[in-house]
Amino acid sequence: MFSDSDTYEYRGAMSCSPHFEELQGKRDYQRQEVIEENERQTAPFKGLSLGDNVIGRANRQILKGSIEIAKKETMRTKLYEQGIL
Numbered sequence: 001m002f003s004d005s006d007t008y009e010y011r012g013a014m015s016c017s018p019h020f021e022e023l024q025g026k027r028d029y030q031r032q033e034v035i036e037e038n039e040r041q042t043a044p045f046k047g048l049s050l051g052d053n054v055i056g057r058a059n060r061q062i063l064k065g066s067i068e069i070a071k072k073e074t075m076r077t078k079l080y081e082q083g084i085l
Contacts, residue, residue, distance in 0.1 A: 045066075
């Protein structure tokens, strides 16, 4: 439990005053992990044409499974956004 005057929020997580800097470090680290995880999922698509042309349609067909996986929000992302991680 926090009192209103002793409660701080940073990127969706709550902290008391004495632990706020620690919270900031943890949330920044968690955010970076989420970013890196999302980048790993989308890495196979970098530089590929996925537009509405012959090559783009062929790429989308070949990478259909990977694209579907990359569209889904990961559990780590959900937990981070809820301030649970």
